[in-house]
Amino acid sequence: MRIHVVRTGGFAGIERRAEVDTSGRPDEEEWEALALLALRPGPASHPGDRVRDGFSYRITVDGRTVTCHDPHLSEAQRQLVSRVLKEGA
Secondary structure: OEEEEEEEEOOOOOOEEEEEEOOOOOOHHHHHHHHHHHOOOOOOOOHHHOOOOOEEEEEEEOOEEEEEEOOOOOHHHHHHHHHHHHHOO
16 A cells, blocks of 8 residues: 655645555554545534644545645544654655
8 A cells, every 4th residue: 555645834835745655564454544544534624724834734545635734634644644754754
């Protein structure tokens, strides 16, 4: 499974990308379970609810994509983004 994360926004507006291929990893099942949960929509947000200079995320898992924005990420989305940006850099 390929997991790709793009983070945009923030104060500086710098884009950051990272990708993890879970195939053959000893923790592959853990990554896949988290990724499938992260594809579910996060908490409902309204245009006025976005945080000024907050981050936006595009999470793509094997061709399926979800977009989410601070602070409206589910716990699974937050965990997956953090892990991918850390390990896939």
